[in-house]
Amino acid sequence: MKEDFLHYLWKFKKFETLNLRTTQNESVTIIKTGDYLELSGPDFFNAQIKIGDQKWAGNIEIHIKSSDWYVHHHEKDSAYENVILHVVWEHDAEIYRENNIEIPVLVLKNYVSSEVLSSYKSLLTPKSWIFCERQISQIDDFVFKNWKERLFFERLERKSKFIYDLLEETKQDWEAVLFCLLAKNFGLNTNGVSFLQIAKAIPFSVIRKESFEVENLEALLLGTAGLLDKDGEDVYFTDLKIRYFYLLNKYQFEKCHIDYVQFFKHRPDNFPTIRLSQLANLYAKHQNLFSKIINLKSVREVYNLLGVSASSYWQNHYQFDKESPKKAKHLSKAFLDLVIINTIIPLQFAYFTTMGETISEDLIEFMDEVAPENNTIISKFKSFGILSKNAFETQTLLELKNEYCNKKACLKCALGMELLKSN
Incomplete structure (x- = not known):
């Protein structure tokens, strides 16, 4: 009980x-x-x-x-x-x-009554994955739709806490907050923490001042990541290393300890060298990126704005001193979809909330355009008959699983309550 x-x-x-x-x-x-x-x-x-x-x-x-x-x-x-x-x-x-x-x-x-107790015990009897897996597909569509909206905004509220913390750290500088969020996103799950440390270690005022020369941005990011610490014979490597130590001296900030960035188990296109170069090129292409990103309302607008590639050196390299077959290293649409989900939508929600404005419908419409995520949780729900047409629906299912199912909070979940009522 x-x-x-x-x-x-x-x-x-x-x-x-x-x-x-x-x-x-x-x-x-x-x-x-x-x-x-x-x-x-x-x-x-x-x-x-x-x-x-x-x-x-x-x-x-x-x-x-x-x-x-x-x-x-x-x-x-x-x-x-x-x-x-x-x-x-x-x-x-x-x-x-x-x-x-x-x-x-x-x-x-x-x-x-014994019937009410029986329904409760049936709902909370352990199944293989979630308690209601045999019944979830029978939930009324209207109930499920309303609950999905609630889950979506609960998820955004949780993500906003991290954004508000960054806002405090950066003294209310939304551009700096965006830079940190994008860096974390570019690092994906494996290097996200390290990339966030890199973004925090470089004063954003320096990023602003050096954004007109992509090589300087790349030197700052790769150098802070520790990727310029070794000796190398490559001309590009040597040039970036010289630039990095010149910029350290110019702006008088110290090199910070950063968790080692990972190459292992990454596809080459996700190597930290490539992702950091793409991030540098993004900030070289767009000054005042926050003002451009905060009002985006469609996937097409994101693809047009953020469609950058790594620097020319990386077209035939994945690591320094190791030449590879030539390939353009553009930010893919699938990657930019993740940027929408994990950076743009949470940032817009947090920003307009602080401004006292409600853009709930706009955010849902935006997410309706984004392709659904594909992971083990979404696949498992699919096996129970719960299909996802877009990222709005996959985000709600992730919130449902992580914040309700995993915590056995069936009696705080609209689906669990509905099943108890119907029984």
């Missing part, structure tokens, strides 16, 4: 309500169950009940056992002084306020 289930029972009155009685055998009539705000303090605020002939207004606290009141030290917390009813599954102790007045207790298990 979990408290979340008891919250669900109380909120939706999923129990016999006509003949309720406290442990002291006083009748209980529920006028208003209260507001379930999921804040600190009691579980339900502003409830109204009638105990015997006395009407009460106040808060409801819910526990598995009565004694949990003392386990959680509520007797020492003034926030619980206004609790008018203690709803429990099992009664194992009398509960008193600080003034030694006993709090009425309602034992809920005496009033819950």
Whole structure:
């Protein structure tokens, strides 16, 4: 038994309500169950009940056992002084306020039908991947659509916390925030942390000043990544190394320790040398990139704006001193789709939120254009009959799996609630 289930029972009155009685055998009539705000303090605020002939207004606290009141030290917390009813599954102790007045207790298990319990146990019986995998395809389309929108914006809100932290670090410089986000995105999962460290290690004022010469940007990025530390015979390598140490001296900032960037298990097009060169070329091509990116509203606009390639040296190299067959190293559409998902959309959401503007519909329409992601989670949902037509839908499924299914939060999930109701 979990408290979340008891919250669900109380909120939706999923129990016999006509003949309720406290442990002291006083009748209980529920006028208003209260507001379930999921804040600190009691579980339900502003409830109204009638105990015997006395009407009460106040808060409801819910526990598995009565004694949990003392386990959680509520007797020492003034926030619980206004609790008018203690709803429990099992009664194992009398509960008193600080003034030694006993709090009425309602034992809920005496009033819950076997059918409701059976539905709950069925939903939470472990399956191979998620609890509702045999039923999820039967969820009403309207319920699922509304829940997807909620999941999408919950995901954006979580991502925004990282953006707001960067905004604080950069003293409210949105251009610098964008640079950090793009760097992290260009590093993908393996090198994302290292690339973010690189972006933070170089004052963005330096990036601004040197953005008119791509070789200087490339020297700064590759040098900070530690890729110019060794000795090399290549003319391009030597030139970048000279530029890097000249720029360090010019701007008087120290070389920082960066986690070693990874080549291992990467496709050559994702080598850190290539991605950092592409990032340098992007900032050489576009000054004031933030102002251009913040109002993008379509995939085509992104492809046109961010369509850059690595420098000419990298057309026949993946690493220094190792020549390879010639190949243009353009940012692919698939890669730019990831930039939209992980950088552009979260940045737009965070920025316009701080401006007090709502662009929810625009963001959904934007994501509807982006191709669906392809990973193990999306493939697993597909095997249960849940298909994704675009990135909006894949992002919602990732949020569902990671923030609800993995945390066994079925009773906070609209799908889990719907399945319980329907059963």
